[in-house]
Structure formats: structure tokens, C-alpha cells
Amino acid sequence: MFWKKEKKRPDYDKTGKIPVIRASICNGEQVAGFKETGTGKFEEVMLIRNEKDLKEFLETYDVKREEIRREW
Numbered sequence: 001m002f003w004k005k006e007k008k009r010p011d012y013d014k015t016g017k018i019p020v021i022r023a024s025i026c027n028g029e030q031v032a033g034f035k036e037t038g039t040g041k042f043e044e045v046m047l048i049r050n051e052k053d054l055k056e057f058l059e060t061y062d063v064k065r066e067e068i069r070r071e072w
Contacts, residue, residue: 012061019063021048022071032057035069 017034020042024030030048035041045061048054058065 017043019061019068020071021068025072032068 012034016037018037020033020035022031022033022042031044032046032048032054033042033044035043046053046057048057057063
């Protein structure tokens, strides 16, 4: 009777984009997203408040922790 909806993974084109976490020096706020290597344009995806949010980002977009770059 009740069906569990399958979570659809959002599209993320790994060619030409790298996973990035931008962190504020002032207040420590962190935002995860993807940066185009050619233009440097940053696409914000989600706010990272704690380790749980980071794990969700990694699982949702199939990204490894080692692939993420940090920008201040």
C-alpha cells in the first residue's frame, strides 16, 4: 500500500566542474556546491551546518571527501 519513493540523484556533470565548499572567515558559514573550472562560476547547492549535512552532500552527489576543495 505504501511505496517508498526512490530518491533521484540530482544531475552533476563531473566534466568541467569540481566540488567546492566555500567557508566564511568571519562567521564560519559553509556552503557546498560546484565550481566550473573554465569560468570559475560557483553554483551553490546546499548549506553545510554540521557533519550530517556534509555526509548528505557526499552521498547525494556521489562525491568523495578527498575531491572537495575548500575556499575561504
